[in-house]
Amino acid sequence: MIEYRNLRIALLGGGSVGASVASLLLEHGEELANRVGAGLELIGVAVRDLDAPRTPAIPRELLTTDAESLILGADIVIELMGGLEPARTLILQAINSGADVITANKALLATHGPELFEAAEQVGAQLYYEAAVGGAIPIIRPLRDSLAGDRVARILGIVNGTTNFILDLMDREGASLESALATATALGYAEADPTADIGGYDAAQKVAILASLAFHTTVPLESVYREGITEITRDEVESARKAGYVVKLLAICERLTDAETGVDGVSARVYPALIPISHPLAAVHGANNAVFVEAEAAGDLMFYGAGAGGRETASAVLGDLVSAARRHVIGGPGVAESTHANLPVLPIASVTTRYQITLQVIDQPGVLATIASMFSDHGVSVEAVTQSVTSVESGADGPRATATLVIGTHAASEAALAATVAAVDESPVVSAVVSVLRVEGL
Ligand SMILES: NC(=O)C1=CN([C@@H]2O[C@H](COP(=O)(O)OP(=O)(O)OC[C@H]3O[C@@H](n4cnc5c(N)ncnc54)[C@H](O)[C@@H]3O)[C@@H](O)[C@H]2O)C=CC1
Ligand SMILES: N[C@@H](CC=O)C(=O)O
Numbered sequence: 001m002i003e004y005r006n007l008r009i010a011l012l013g014g015g016s017v018g019a020s021v022a023s024l025l026l027e028h029g030e031e032l033a034n035r036v037g038a039g040l041e042l043i044g045v046a047v048r049d050l051d052a053p054r055t056p057a058i059p060r061e062l063l064t065t066d067a068e069s070l071i072l073g074a075d076i077v078i079e080l081m082g083g084l085e086p087a088r089t090l091i092l093q094a095i096n097s098g099a100d101v102i103t104a105n106k107a108l109l110a111t112h113g114p115e116l117f118e119a120a121e122q123v124g125a126q127l128y129y130e131a132a133v134g135g136a137i138p139i140i141r142p143l144r145d146s147l148a149g150d151r152v153a154r155i156l157g158i159v160n161g162t163t164n165f166i167l168d169l170m171d172r173e174g175a176s177l178e179s180a181l182a183t184a185t186a187l188g189y190a191e192a193d194p195t196a197d198i199g200g201y202d203a204a205q206k207v208a209i210l211a212s213l214a215f216h217t218t219v220p221l222e223s224v225y226r227e228g229i230t231e232i233t234r235d236e237v238e239s240a241r242k243a244g245y246v247v248k249l250l251a252i253c254e255r256l257t258d259a260e261t262g263v264d265g266v267s268a269r270v271y272p273a274l275i276p277i278s279h280p281l282a283a284v285h286g287a288n289n290a291v292f293v294e295a296e297a298a299g300d301l302m303f304y305g306a307g308a309g310g311r312e313t314a315s316a317v318l319g320d321l322v323s324a325a326r327r328h329v330i331g332g333p334g335v336a337e338s339t340h341a342n343l344p345v346l347p348i349a350s351v352t353t354r355y356q357i358t359l360q361v362i363d364q365p366g367v368l369a370t371i372a373s374m375f376s377d378h379g380v381s382v383e384a385v386t387q388s389v390t391s392v393e394s395g396a397d398g399p400r401a402t403a404t405l406v407i408g409t410h411a412a413s414e415a416a417l418a419a420t421v422a423a424v425d426e427s428p429v430v431s432a433v434v435s436v437l438r439v440e441g442l
């Protein structure tokens with residue numbers, strides 16, 4: 001066995017991801033040491049509760065509740081606690097004490113990324129975060145390094161495993177959102193507060209990180225447009241499938257020029273949308289993620305794999321650990337972020353999308369024409385209309401027939417669409433606006 005000097009690794013957090021990182025590091029330590037050219041000694045794991053059950057188990061002698069002291073003795077600190085504080089303060093302490101840092105904390109990076117990157121740059125420390133987006137999927141390094149010589153035009157991704165797992169169970173098994181979320185939580189996919197997942201906040205944090213890297217600019221979290229999946233119903237998922245679509249929570253960022261103002265910038269947004277069953281993103285099942293990158297010279301690239309899960313995410317963390325440890329061995333400057341482009345982030349109003357609107361209407365002659373004219377009055381061009389399920393309901397003036405109209409539009413602005421839906425909703429021939437969903441990937 002080769003004898004190496006040891007690099008001292010401190011782990012902050014021993015939950016779903018942290019426990020797997022500790023276990024894999026202890027299990028594969030010798031192999032990793034040979035890859036790095038230095039021993040990787042896990043000196044401790046900071047947790048909140050020493051007695052909490054952990055899977056896999058962490059040797060008791062490694063556990064501590066004193067994160068600050070642990071950091072002081074470390075060459076490399078791995079932060080897997082999550083949340084903004086004390087994670088931010090501890091990472092800054094680690095950087096300022098001369099340690100390199102690895103984190104999976106997208107909430108922290110999307111909120112305080114510039115501060116952390118600057119602190120690292122000032123002291124020549126490395127800050128790695130491959131696990132923060134797309135779990136096990138290599139996507140940070142490809143955007144930061146492999147595609148650094150190209151121009152990225154657009155990224156379309158499924159970046160939240162929990163919501164993809166939920167929507168997939170709703171689609172394939174008719175599960176309810178609540179029961180599917182409970183399963184995702186039990187499997188370790190969901191955030192400590194799952195509102196982050198189902199509300200689209202986690203995906204918004206990830207798209208802010210992706211957009212910043214892809215467009216070499218800073219995309220603040222608050223400028224990301226966000227809708228979650230909490231309003232999505234089983235009926236919507238079922239009728240989408242019948243119409244040849246699946247519902248996915250999409251994270252999109254792109255270079256965009258506002259058609260009205262001519263302002264050139266970027267758009268970053270998260271919303272549930274319909275995508276055609278034939279689209280590769282429709283085949284992303286369970287907690288898997290997929291990120292499509294459209295680059296000027298490279299063309300279309302797709303990154304696919306496990307987007308959540310303790311062991312899977314630990315793989316990305318350990319990849320970062322090997323990279324950080326290698327630099328300790330060979331020396332040289334750390335990785336740097338190139339976020340100097342200063343591009344404006346355009347509001348959702350600058351975006352044009354296709355829509356599918358489902359209406360419950362009174363089934364009588366002339367209704368279709370009335371509704372079609374409301375769309376054209378607001379400058380929204382209708383691409384296709386299907387009428388289905390005629391039923392008879394009892395009204396004040398006796399029984400009346402109702403029909404379901406599904407209207408697909410050509411690309412329309414958010415503003416034009418909102419005005420159309422408001423007008424349609426007011427119309428006496430419309431009994432309900434059942435759903436309004438964007439259509440992507442056509
Ligand atoms: N679970 C997943 O599939 C993925 C998680 N992530 C990210 O990885 C990070 C960790 O996530 P999980 O392991 O799922 O979280 P978790 O909630 O299972 O574990 C958090 C751990 O941190 C410890 N901790 C929290 N606050 C602490 C404090 N103030 N002092 C000491 N210890 C503290 C807890 O005791 C626990 O051991 C988060 O930033 C999460 O967003 C990223 C990709 C996938
Ligand atoms: N809660 C997140 C975990 C990974 O980032 C998800 O479901 O994707």
Ligand code: NA
Nearest residue numbers: 130133135137
């Ligand atoms: Na990743």
